Amino acid sequence: MSLNKPYTLDNVREYSKTPIEMPPTWALVVALGFLFVALLFWAYMAVHVLAPVPRPTRRSEKQYTTILPKGNRSDAKELPCWFDKWEAEKQLAKKKAGPAKAIDPAQILFESADLFMSVVVPAYNEEDRLVGMLEEAVDYLQSEYGGAHEMEMEADTGKVKRKGWEIVIVSDGSTDKTVDMALDFVREHQLSLHKSPRSGPWAKDLKHNSNIPHGSIRVVQLEANRGKGGAVTHGMRHVRGQYVVFADADGASRFTDLGKLVDGCQSVEDKEGRGVAIGSRAHLVGSEAVVKRSKLRNFLMHSFHLLLRLMTPPATAAIKDTQCGFKLFSRPSLPYIVPYMHSEGWIFDVEMLMLAESAGIPMVEVAIGWKEVMGSKLNVIWDSLGMAWGLAILRAAWMLGVYNRD
Ligand SMILES: Nc1nc2c(ncn2[C@@H]2O[C@H](COP(=O)(O)OP(=O)(O)OP(=O)(O)O)[C@@H](O)[C@H]2O)c(=O)[nH]1
């Protein structure tokens, strides 16, 4: 109630006894609602500006180089791309369905596999480390999946035979001799010269006794550096395998554990054949390899895990090692993940896992062997800060609808 007297020194006491008149509840609710919407709008705008947008692929990046049967370098060849065909099919399906209807990704036509295993190797200035990793990878792939190019089916079960492999090396705008080293490696192994076999961190006595089939290793060159996430995503758009694994060029992961990833993935696959197997170093925490790392690095690793647990949805948060550079995807999982990737840098693994989780793809963590390899280009402090920032933006962009599956 207001007093019907002017507010003067004489009646100040009377005024102070009068209760302050509050606006009605509905007005408070409206004001709060307005504030909330305004905040959401500004948050959306800020995330819209800050969220990374992958740069478009350039013409030359859709080509590859390999070594011809006689040992000379091929001209640039067209890189087969399941993604482009899938995208065209999706646009067609959208047109047919009309704007209001959501498209079920399972209904979009998707190119089938030509071989059993595709390995994507992101490589940024890896002239020193790449060849050792390739020696170990080729030794295993050749003995495990043989030289066959074409995928074969088992006559009785109709299941895919474990035959045929390819490696797609994506040079991420390297300015050193990464590409030459890779092609020299291919030449030697195709012609079976093996002049200077160089083992990686794991295998000391590789067989080096079989020559690899022509065209098994393709080298793709990004014109400018994108970051590990950009390089891996680019490679994964161009794979022909029933299974796709990405592996770091330093050979830190024990390549022979690939079989464990395949078994792990197959054990969880759903009826569409979708599954992800995540190589994990979690069992090594407390072991020499991890303890030997600097205190700062281990502290940052634990802080990052805490952040992940707080900020990611439950299945992703439950994964103990999201950052291991050895992850396997079954082919039917790819259209649910690869087309929707945005992260170019180190946080891309988390985006892949969140996409898999949101599409209901089963995931399994598989313990693998791992060795610390000299020559990491990771800047512990800056890259950790970048990852925390990247994670916050990524989560906000998916939550606010800045990123979506349209
Ligand atoms: N540093 C860096 N690596 C890249 C980039 N693009 C692709 N990569 C590749 O990403 C992989 C991982 O790089 P590493 O420097 O070993 O980093 P890491 O394995 O995460 O870190 P460590 O545990 O210290 O080895 C390698 O195959 C790199 O060649 C890039 O822009 N920067």
Ligand SMILES: [Mg+2]
């Ligand atoms: Mg490494």
